[in-house]
Amino acid sequence: MMVPQCLHLAVFFVAVGVMATIPPQLNIEVLHKLGIDASGSSPGNLRPLSSYIRHVFQQIQERQDVLRIPGDRDPRVQFYSSTSENSNGIIEFDLTRAPVIGNVTKMEVAFTGHTHRFLTLDINSPHKPTTVVSTVQTPQGPVADVTQLVVDEISQSTITLQISIRTAENKNRIRHLRPVLAVFLDLNVSAFHERHERFVVEDWGSAISQDTAETNNHCRLVPWTVSFVDIGLNKFVLEPESYLANNCEGNCPIAPIDSYFNSTNHVVFQVMTNTSFFCCTPIEYKSQSLMFLQNGTVPVIRTITEMSVTRCACR
Incomplete structure (x- = not known):
């Protein structure tokens, strides 16, 4: 046989x-x-994934066909936790942990700690102090689109990205906010909010x-x-x-x-x-x-x- x-x-x-x-x-x-x-270490000591990161993952999985930009690039999202979070309002993200390679289509800062649902944060960059971005409340917590605010720094291969945050009441109550920087690379992020059908x-x-x-x-x-x-x-x-x-x-x-x-x-x-x-x-x-x-x-x-x-x- x-x-x-x-x-x-x-x-x-x-x-x-x-x-x-x-x-x-x-x-x-x-x-x-x-x-x-x-060769990297296992995620045994990693903090539990925030609802924001899980939300982004779900969105990409459900919309992967429309989110992919034509070409040879490798679409991905990279998440950076802050390396410092102090009362002076300056937050730093060390980009050497995972180099940013590709076309940056969106950058978001999400605050994944315990925040009051009415808390609004204003964000600016040391390089653009007059440009202020406000957070938007989402089911995953306060999130700000900082693409136009810091994309120039990313394009210049900045090793450490800095942003300054403050509350709307001008009180720097920023401890325990656990900010996360999300860098979207070669993704059609405009399709995130479009209606879609699940795969069948x-x-x-x-x-x-x-x-x-x-x-x-x-x-x-x-x-x-x-x-x-x-x-x-x-x-x-x-x-x-x-x-x-x-x-x-x-x-x-x-x-x-x-x-x-x-x-x-x-x-x-x-x-x-x-x-x-x-x-x-x-x-x-x-x-x-x-x-x-x-x-x-x-x-x-x-x-x-x-x-x-x-x-x-x-x-």
Whole structure:
């Protein structure tokens, strides 16, 4: 009997999870492929992620297709905690922890500590003392768009970014506000507030239904969840704990001419001439956003391509 050569990576991970421990070297290679620096420290000492950071992550995950700017750039968001927070109103962010590389499309300062819901803060820069930006109350706390205020400093490769804050009552009550600077790189941030539809896996527009395919064990898309805990990457990936990766399972007929199977003419003739065979395999994918630590200290959100299968075919 001919043994298929197209064993999916998903099946490999399932087999490894059941039969053996995943080799450490494989984890390192996977991290490298995802753009994660495995040499950084684990997030064991990291403060719990604020609702603001989680909100940004959710927005990017839900709108990733419209947020991506065409081009070769790597869209991401980098978060910097303040390195100083004192009563003189000056807050500093050390950008050497994770260099800003790319086109800055938005910069926000969010105050993630315990703040009064009516607290309004005014922000300016030592380089633009006459330009003042006020915070806006959001469900995640006070947030200010400081793009125009400090983007010039970022473009000049400033190592330390400084802002000055004060309350509307001119009282510098800024302790325990836990400010976070979010730098959006190569993202179409104007789409953040647009209405969107959640991702749904559509059928293949064929007379063969999903139920029929499952009953007859035809090639089909099946749900499959990857847990970063189970594969040992939770020490590096902050969010999410798991995601829906999906898989292609089932048999391919000897001559899957029906459009349901998405077979190419080329592979059909290969099978007819006994030079190949059909295999149920992924042909379309969806991206997935991940949050991880860069240099062991800076939370970074990246959207990784080809992480979730959305369509299968007999090829």
